[in-house]
């Protein structure tokens with residue numbers, strides 16, 4: 001999957017595209033130009049896509065009817081010719097149900113608009129160590145559907161762990177192995193269901209609403225530790241859908257035992273939960289030392305992928321008690337010492353500024369991209 005329209009390559013001339021394919025592609029092109037908050041007239045969309053007036057008018061007409069776009073007033077007069085009506089993404093009609101399974105003690109459900117912005121929230125509180133069954137998730141979705149004020153185009157579930165299609169292959173945090181989430185949810189509601197890895201969902205928000213560009217190494221540090229890689233606006237998935245799963249790479253073979261069976265996994269050493277435990281009963285100097293050491297571990301872990309992929313942007317999502325200046329500076333210093341060279345652009349490690357809805361928003365965007373690709 002690459003993000004429609006963000007990549008400009010078109011293969012219409014080489015592949016024999018059916019009219020339906022062409023129409024879908026044109027729809028994606030126009031949507032990508034307007035997403036998230038741009039406004040253009042039909043004429044401007046024609047100029048930017050290279051599509052004919054008839055083609056733009058045809059696709060736009062269909063998208064207006066469907067509720068994807070709306071007309072938002074008149075373009076400023078350009079001097080000659082009549083002023084065009086501006087179009088933008090319609091946030092009033094279609095809805096997405098987006099579920100966040102990343103927090104250990106609660107499940108977070110939302111109804112979002114087409115920008116992934118949550119309009120309604122609900123939570124299910126979990127007892128410590130409680131097993132999360134598909135039924136609990138279905139119950140939460142049922143509740144969200146009842147709260148929706150518009151037609152729901154898809155359901156998205158963001159899960160920690162390795163996600164392969166609609167199946168969570170492995171989630172240490174949830175204790176899941178090969179758990180199919182998409183099929184039972186889809187069969188229960190008859191609504192298309194998308195399941196994504198939590199780091200990938202969050203990265204989508206950073207790409208479209210944060211500071212991230214088309215190339216980014218995105219690291220998520222909360223209960224677990226995972227990452228997602230964006231190369232030329234295409235997420236790197238991996239042969240077994242486990243790209244970015246750095247949490248269970250050992251950085252100390254003699255370190256503490258991890259639930260996965262290995263020792264010294266990055267997640268066991270420096271996830272937010274692990275660090276909070278380490279810092280629980282120590283003085284401030286010791287806390288700083290723990291965070292600085294954790295930053296060096298992360299810098300060490302990221303040096304190879306950052307150098308290997310010639311990546312200049314590393315974005316870290318996490319709470320400010322962990323991802324603070326001490327941590328970032330230590331990670332940056334390690335990375336600088338280990339990767340800087342004349343041919344590798346300086347890699348900057350920065351903190352993700354997206355808010356707590358980053359996961360549900362990104363998952364809603366994943367649903368939307370699937371919907372547009374249909």
Ligand SMILES: [Zn+2]
Pocket residue numbers: 247248249258259260261262265267268
């Ligand atoms: Zn492990």
